[in-house]
Amino acid sequence: MMNKTPSTPAKIELGHVTHLYLSSNRAFMAVKDINLRVEEGEFICLVGPSGCGKTTLLSLIAGLEQPTSGKILIDGNRVTGTSSQVGYMLQQDYLFNWRSIEDNVFLGLEIKGIRNKETEEYALHLLDEMELIDVRKSSPTQLSGGMRQRVALVRTLACQPQILLLDEPFSALDYHTKLKLEDLVFTTLRRHKKTAILVTHDLSESIALGDRVLIFSRNPGQVRTELTIPAPIRHALPFEARNQEGFSDLFQYVWKEMEVLSDAAKGD
Amino acid sequence: MQPKEIEAVHQRYLKKEGRTRSLVFITQILLFLVFIGLWEVLSRTNLINSLIFSYPSKIVALLWAQLADGSLLPHVGMTVWETVVGFVLGTLIGTLIATVIWWSPFLSRVLEPYLVIANSMPKVALGPVFIVLFGPGLVSVIAMGLAISVIITTINIYTSFREVNPNFVKVVQTLGGNKRQIFTSVILPATIPTILATLKVNVGLSWVGVIVGEFLVSQIGLGYLIIYGFQVFNFTLVMMSLAIIALVATLMYQGVAYLERRLTSQFK
Numbered sequence: 001m002m003n004k005t006p007s008t009p010a011k012i013e014l015g016h017v018t019h020l021y022l023s024s025n026r027a028f029m030a031v032k033d034i035n036l037r038v039e040e041g042e043f044i045c046l047v048g049p050s051g052c053g054k055t056t057l058l059s060l061i062a063g064l065e066q067p068t069s070g071k072i073l074i075d076g077n078r079v080t081g082t083s084s085q086v087g088y089m090l091q092q093d094y095l096f097n098w099r100s101i102e103d104n105v106f107l108g109l110e111i112k113g114i115r116n117k118e119t120e121e122y123a124l125h126l127l128d129e130m131e132l133i134d135v136r137k138s139s140p141t142q143l144s145g146g147m148r149q150r151v152a153l154v155r156t157l158a159c160q161p162q163i164l165l166l167d168e169p170f171s172a173l174d175y176h177t178k179l180k181l182e183d184l185v186f187t188t189l190r191r192h193k194k195t196a197i198l199v200t201h202d203l204s205e206s207i208a209l210g211d212r213v214l215i216f217s218r219n220p221g222q223v224r225t226e227l228t229i230p231a232p233i234r235h236a237l238p239f240e241a242r243n244q245e246g247f248s249d250l251f252q253y254v255w256k257e258m259e260v261l262s263d264a265a266k267g268d
Numbered sequence: 269m270q271p272k273e274i275e276a277v278h279q280r281y282l283k284k285e286g287r288t289r290s291l292v293f294i295t296q297i298l299l300f301l302v303f304i305g306l307w308e309v310l311s312r313t314n315l316i317n318s319l320i321f322s323y324p325s326k327i328v329a330l331l332w333a334q335l336a337d338g339s340l341l342p343h344v345g346m347t348v349w350e351t352v353v354g355f356v357l358g359t360l361i362g363t364l365i366a367t368v369i370w371w372s373p374f375l376s377r378v379l380e381p382y383l384v385i386a387n388s389m390p391k392v393a394l395g396p397v398f399i400v401l402f403g404p405g406l407v408s409v410i411a412m413g414l415a416i417s418v419i420i421t422t423i424n425i426y427t428s429f430r431e432v433n434p435n436f437v438k439v440v441q442t443l444g445g446n447k448r449q450i451f452t453s454v455i456l457p458a459t460i461p462t463i464l465a466t467l468k469v470n471v472g473l474s475w476v477g478v479i480v481g482e483f484l485v486s487q488i489g490l491g492y493l494i495i496y497g498f499q500v501f502n503f504t505l506v507m508m509s510l511a512i513i514a515l516v517a518t519l520m521y522q523g524v525a526y527l528e529r530r531l532t533s534q535f536k
Contacts, residue, residue: 082444111445
């Protein structure tokens, strides 16, 4: 944990957050009594079996849904709806095929009504950073999966959010692309000093990228274990972090935790 | 393989493709000529009733005579005009209703059974009502063309609105988009291919509506010519009208298909 006085509001704070999904035949508790403090610039990873409410948590923080009970604060202010402070990246790129790459990137600016020369230039600068400036006039269908996901990242970053919610953004990519994109996202977020929460299935990814890893159990979704990643691994690029001393011990530890959870799930 | 060899293989493939294409075309033409020839011969030798089926040379002669004295074109013009108006109105109004229903989930639940009933009802049965309401003329015929296409348009387009991948909607939501922005930046552009495909179906439906409408009321138009030919037992006139309808309806269908290709090229 970072040494900050508790009086200053955290970047993101969740207090006793519980969320129910209601349908005509049942009320399903997706997450139960989640407490979480994320400081500015932190990178948090959420792992856990599927159906443990990780994506629900992101939707709640993004303001897409309101928690059934509990509170969610960003900079000390209650979240009541989507905000331009929070950017969201989905599992797939979901680029709009009927728009060119640059028009896809400008989408957020258009929706927020802030599309002008200056913001466009910033977006194009980001596109350039991701080595995509040459394809700005292309159609998304002409791009590879990795390129498309990079465009999606630029689309999210173009609105200059301070917080990034990443919902398994690497899981649909092939392994090689995934490793390269992890490094790129990691350095980009560090450089732009963003706070990030990443949901992933990949345990080694969570250790390589995160400052802290939260392991969730399911039915209902709860935080089971919290793991702080030691500095050498935390500061290394994700690709190099995997070769750092102590990485495999951490992996073994998380792996065992997950095993316990899946054994418990079998007993259901 | 050398580039030259690859080129040669490709050329061979193209030649083969070209041959198949011309063979298909020649067969199509032959089939048509055989059909016309058989019709002519069978009718002239009285193997089929020439009074009912007439024969091609007589139909062409009548067509020529009517074109020459200028009595045909007003009929064709009127029917085409009615069809185009009914078709455009049916599409516009259907899309509009679909939009309203999409906007309000409550309204869509309320209207669902009524749409099902309206769709399963044979719309031509409304003919007498239209004649009384709008008088025996142009408006009644257009109303018929509209009635027959508008409900199915509404249902098809509303269904396609609902089938838009919710993750595209989520992208816009996370960027802070409101309902109107969701509609204009995702729902509508994503469903343009479906709307255009519906348009193709509507061309056919509008023809049905307009011809039936003309059967019932009008003093002009191809539907009127068919009924008139039937009443005076001039089946050459009936067959000629049918041939013109087949030709014009095909042209109109091809026009819409061309429009569809042009407008949806960027979706592929």
